[in-house]
Amino acid sequence: MTEASIVHFTNSSSIDELKIAINNACQEGVHGLLLLTCVDNNYDELPLNKILCDCPLPIGGGMFPKIIYQGKNYTKGAIIVGLKIKPTIINYSMPNSTDQNITLYIKNKSKMIQDLKSFIIISDALCDASEDFVDHFYNYMGSGVNTIGGGAGSLDFLPRPVIYTNHGIKGYITQVIALPGALKNSIGHGWEIAKGPYLVTSADGHYVHSLNYTSTFSLYKEEVQEQVNRPLSDDFFVEYAKRFPLGMVSLDGEILVRDPIQTNASYLECVGNVSINSMVYLLTSDKPKMLASSQRIANEIAQYQQKNKTHLLFNCISRDSFLGEEINDELSIIQKTLPETPLIGAMALGEIANTNNGSIRLLNKTTVLGSF
Amino acid sequence: MNTAMHIMSIQHQLVLAIGEETDLKKMLHTFLHLAGQCLNATNSHIFIMQNKQGIPAYQLNKETKIKHFLSFPSRKEGINSNQSSELAKLVSTFSEHEARSKILHLNSTFYYFFKLNEFGVFVIERKDALSKEIQSALPQVINKLTNSCIASINYHTMVFEIKMRKEVEEKIRYQASHDDLTGLYNRMEVQRCLTAAIKATTTEKKTGYVLSIDLMNFKSINDAVGYHVGDKVLRQVAERIKKSTNKETTIAIFNGHEFILIIDQLPANKMKAQLIIGDIIAEIVHTIERPFELSEGHFSLSCYIGYERFTDDSKTAQDIIKNASIAMYEAFKKAKDKALAYKLVMSEQLNQHIRYTKEIKQALINNDFELHYQPQFDHLYNMIGAEALLRWNHPTRGYESPAVYIPIAEESDLIIEIGNYVLEQACRDIKRLRQTELPTSFQQVSINISAKQLVKRDFVTNVISTVSKYQIPPSSLKIEITESIMIGNLEQSITGLNTLLKFGVACAIDDFGTGYSSLAYLKRLPANLLKIDRSFVTDIHLDQSNKAIISMIIQLAKSLSMEVIAEGVETEKEVNCLIELGCYKFQGYYFSRPITFDKLLEYKH
Numbered sequence: 011m012t013e014a015s016i017v018h019f020t021n022s023s024s025i026d027e028l029k030i031a032i033n034n035a036c037q038e039g040v041h042g043l044l045l046l047t048c049v050d051n052n053y054d055e056l057p058l059n060k061i062l063c064d065c066p067l068p069i070g071g072g073m074f075p076k077i078i079y080q081g082k083n084y085t086k087g088a089i090i091v092g093l094k095i096k097p098t099i100i101n102y103s104m105p106n107s108t109d110q111n112i113t114l115y116i117k118n119k120s121k122m123i124q125d126l127k128s129f130i131i132i133s134d135a136l137c138d139a140s141e142d143f144v145d146h147f148y149n150y151m152g153s154g155v156n157t158i159g160g161g162a163g164s165l166d167f168l169p170r171p172v173i174y175t176n177h178g179i180k181g182y183i184t185q186v187i188a189l190p191g192a193l194k195n196s197i198g199h200g201w202e203i204a205k206g207p208y209l210v211t212s213a214d215g216h217y218v219h220s221l222n223y224t225s226t227f228s229l230y231k232e233e234v235q236e237q238v239n240r241p242l243s244d245d246f247f248v249e250y251a252k253r254f255p256l257g258m259v260s261l262d263g264e265i266l267v268r269d270p271i272q273t274n275a276s277y278l279e280c281v282g283n284v285s286i287n288s289m290v291y292l293l294t295s296d297k298p299k300m301l302a303s304s305q306r307i308a309n310e311i312a313q314y315q316q317k318n319k320t321h322l323l324f325n326c327i328s329r330d331s332f333l334g335e336e337i338n339d340e341l342s343i344i345q346k347t348l349p350e351t352p353l354i355g356a357m358a359l360g361e362i363a364n365t366n367n368g369s370i371r372l373l374n375k376t377t378v379l380g381s382f
Numbered sequence: 383m384n385t386a387m388h389i390m391s392i393q394h395q396l397v398l399a400i401g402e403e404t405d406l407k408k409m410l411h412t413f414l415h416l417a418g419q420c421l422n423a424t425n426s427h428i429f430i431m432q433n434k435q436g437i438p439a440y441q442l443n444k445e446t447k448i449k450h451f452l453s454f455p456s457r458k459e460g461i462n463s464n465q466s467s468e469l470a471k472l473v474s475t476f477s478e479h480e481a482r483s484k485i486l487h488l489n490s491t492f493y494y495f496f497k498l499n500e501f502g503v504f505v506i507e508r509k510d511a512l513s514k515e516i517q518s519a520l521p522q523v524i525n526k527l528t529n530s531c532i533a534s535i536n537y538h539t540m541v542f543e544i545k546m547r548k549e550v551e552e553k554i555r556y557q558a559s560h561d562d563l564t565g566l567y568n569r570m571e572v573q574r575c576l577t578a579a580i581k582a583t584t585t586e587k588k589t590g591y592v593l594s595i596d597l598m599n600f601k602s603i604n605d606a607v608g609y610h611v612g613d614k615v616l617r618q619v620a621e622r623i624k625k626s627t628n629k630e631t632t633i634a635i636f637n638g639h640e641f642i643l644i645i646d647q648l649p650a651n652k653m654k655a656q657l658i659i660g661d662i663i664a665e666i667v668h669t670i671e672r673p674f675e676l677s678e679g680h681f682s683l684s685c686y687i688g689y690e691r692f693t694d695d696s697k698t699a700q701d702i703i704k705n706a707s708i709a710m711y712e713a714f715k716k717a718k719d720k721a722l723a724y725k726l727v728m729s730e731q732l733n734q735h736i737r738y739t740k741e742i743k744q745a746l747i748n749n750d751f752e753l754h755y756q757p758q759f760d761h762l763y764n765m766i767g768a769e770a771l772l773r774w775n776h777p778t779r780g781y782e783s784p785a786v787y788i789p790i791a792e793e794s795d796l797i798i799e800i801g802n803y804v805l806e807q808a809c810r811d812i813k814r815l816r817q818t819e820l821p822t823s824f825q826q827v828s829i830n831i832s833a834k835q836l837v838k839r840d841f842v843t844n845v846i847s848t849v850s851k852y853q854i855p856p857s858s859l860k861i862e863i864t865e866s867i868m869i870g871n872l873e874q875s876i877t878g879l880n881t882l883l884k885f886g887v888a889c890a891i892d893d894f895g896t897g898y899s900s901l902a903y904l905k906r907l908p909a910n911l912l913k914i915d916r917s918f919v920t921d922i923h924l925d926q927s928n929k930a931i932i933s934m935i936i937q938l939a940k941s942l943s944m945e946v947i948a949e950g951v952e953t954e955k956e957v958n959c960l961i962e963l964g965c966y967k968f969q970g971y972y973f974s975r976p977i978t979f980d981k982l983l984e985y986k987h
Binding site for chain 2: 124125127145148149150151152153154207209259260261262264285286287288289366367368369
């Protein structure tokens with residue numbers, strides 16, 4: 011069996027090296043390119059757009075805070091994946107669309123991939139409609155599809171074009187790379203319930219205003235204080251939010267993490283929607299639990315693995331800030347479990363994958379591993 | 383404790399989703415989406431009773447059937463759930479079942495079916511079984527969903543009915559004010575528009591015009607190739623007029639092919655307004671006279687336009703439209719200018735025309751018409767026949783000129799009644815003539831037949847029955863037609879004339895040489911006599927060109943085995959010249975003026 015992809019890696023931020031790597035990949039008889047690069051490469055947009063527009067092959071991918079190659083993460087560099095299967099790449103732009111428009115828009119744009127079942131979704135993390143897109147995309151494609159993906163962008167959350175297309179580098183879009191072959195995915199996070207449940211008594215999209223009829227911030231602070239067993243000042247959020255995310259538990263026990271990223275000392279803003287009347291929990295984790303989770307998903311993929319598959323990882327950037335330098339332990343666990351081919355991937359701002367019931371969801375603080 | 387809270391949370395989330403939308407599809411989409419998340423369903427579906435048009439209903443009747451309505455996600459393993467016959471079958475089996483809910487484990491999938499009263503089914507598909515606690519909590523949600531569906535369907539039905547009623551009202555309003563074929567306004571609507579235009583023109587001190595446009599030759603398209611082609615042409619005319627005028631122009635159609643245009647908001651200055659209207663008229667004439675190229679062929683039309691100006695409310699909408707139509711009729715009658723402005727004298731002439739028509743009708747009733755006869759002679763001065771000529775002996779004005787009343791009678795159907803009178807009276811007179819001693823040279827009495835008479839379906843049977851009624855030999859009657867019949871329904875005329883010829887009534891072509899008839903058609907006409915028009919005969923001995931024409935007519939008659947007779951012969955010199963050219967039959971003042979029947983009786987003795 012031949013390998014599914016040809017992978018080029020460079021830890022250089024030079025655009026010339028990127029150009030050379032793309033040109034080399036194009037000479038190798040591949041049918042499409044997936045680019046994973048670091049935001050900190052700070053590529054000049056003009057020459058970058060020329061490289062992309064000149065590329066004779068379908069091209070997709072994104073810029074991320076970090077990229078992953080062979081069990082290590084990099085803040086500079088690029089991974090150029092030459093796909094030996096022919097991808098169909100569709101770029102969806104959807105600023106401020108109403109539901110009805112989104113449904114029709116997705117239906118019209120997705121006709122050519124409606125018979126495919128394997129998708130890599132890369133979304134501009136600043137695109138508010140990402141979760142709506144995922145819901146509508148799933149509604150159209152239906153159950154039985156397999157998806158991996160993540161949010162591109164930078165940790166400074168400044169708007170900039172971060173999605174690679176054949177028309178140049180673009181912002182505020184969601185990209186679907188449809189693959190003609192099978193894709194197996196596995197997701198895990200290692201987060202567990204510390205306390206709860208709390209009834210969401212007031213929420214609006216990403217903003218959770220009150221839990222159990224109390225200001226979310228007050229309740230959250232109280233519960234975190236209890237967990238750390240000491241009083242906290244009002245600026246505790248910056249340090250503790252990454253350690254104590256919120257989570258929603260499905261009927262079958264699956265925990266969906268909702269990462270609180272910001273507060274105004276009243277509400278908490280999460281990455282992803284939280285429904286009113288739903289229940290949320292305070293979650294906690296530690297390094298062993300996270301590593302165990304990564305080991306579990308690597309094992310799951312290894313069981314399925316056939317030789318020479320491409321292993322693509324979307325790992326939440328907040329795991330990097332939680333684990334610090336030990337993030338490479340997590341990555342090497344996966345690489346060691348899947349030694350045949352180099353593990354490639356990106357540290358993402360929100361992950362995308364199918365949950366247990368098959369629906370495609372926007373995830374937080376999660377590891378999404380795919381094999382195709 | 384947590385399980386109880388979780389169940390309550392699910393109930394509340396679902397119930398909240400149900401209550402958020404009045405639109406059934408949107409409400410159910412939100413519900414199914416959330417049900418998928420809360421109940422960890424792989425697929426969820428709603429089947430609802432729908433009528434033939436796919437409109438949801440909750441009351442069972444002959445026209446409704448439970449059908450797939452919505453799924454989330456819309457597909458399963460690449461197959462649209464609305465096309466899944468397996469799912470439809472499962473739902474159908476369940477809906478016929480008495481139970482309110484049912485669980486089915488099939489192909490590694492747990493199916494949960496819930497009835498929405500008798501009008502719908504909610505289906506959840508899961509990988510694993512639902513706990514008993516959740517199952518027992520769902521009926522309350524289903525009840526709420528059922529009630530919300532009924533409310534939404536009611537709302538939808540109400541909205542649909544209002545929309546339908548509005549559409550019907552709009553359609554009725556449209557039909558009441560528009561012409562079906564062209565989509566232009568009808569008579570009623572244009573009067574309403576004109577009333578408004580008069581008011582605005584008066585208030586704003588502007589000028590307006592009403593144009594009445596009548597299409598010439600249009601009827602012949604309908605007659606020749608059928609109404610479907612005529613309709614196409616008419617639609618194109620309507621489109622062309624629309625394009626050649628601005629959007630503010632009100633355009634209507636009356637009586638099949640008469641267009642009325644209201645052009646207002648023109649300058650108060652009469653000269654300026656007249657210039658503008660002149661340009662518009664020129665454009666309309668040009669656009670109508672361009673050939674119409676249809677798949678059925680190319681057709682040409684022309685038009686006549688009458689127009690009336692209005693600057694104040696001294697005349698009603700009806701009067702202005704009527705005046706424009708009178709001007710149009712005048713333009714058509716005169717056939718000189720394509721467009722004429724209305725003048726008061728036109729109404730006076732028209733009124734006179736109408737009065738005259740009434741008098742002709744009364745004359746027929748009072749038997750004021752008489753037949754006079756102008757004898758016809760051969761070169762040996764033997765009387766060979768006579769032409770019956772209609773005379774109207776008006777009780778107060780005396781004898782009226784046929785040149786006045788015949789054209790008026792021809793415009794209306796009175797010419798048919800007059801023709802019938804002539805036929806009847808001529809046959810009656812022939813019978814009386816035959817009861818006296820006729821010279822052997824006297825062959826027949828001829829009567830003039832108009833084109834309108836000739837194309838009447840009962841014309842031939844009418845002639846035959848009248849001849850039979852008076853028991854006269856058919857050969858004692860001859861009918862005279864003019865070349866103008868050839869522009870009418872020629873085939874029908876030829877068939878009729880052939881039938882009459884077989885019966886024994888021969889045919890002559892009157893006023894020959896003036897009608898520019900096609901020689902090919904002439905050959906097909908079963909006529910045995912050409913009557914040379916008087917215009918060629920007068921002073922023939924002095925006019926070489928007329929001599930040449932008559933010589934040609936005589937040659938033509940010979941080649942068609944027809945005889946010739948010269949009309950309007952007034953002098954001996956003309957007689958001699960005609961004899962020289964080969965014409966031996968004559969009619970004219972030189973021989974005899976038209977005389978009464980009694981004088982004819984005396985004359986031949």
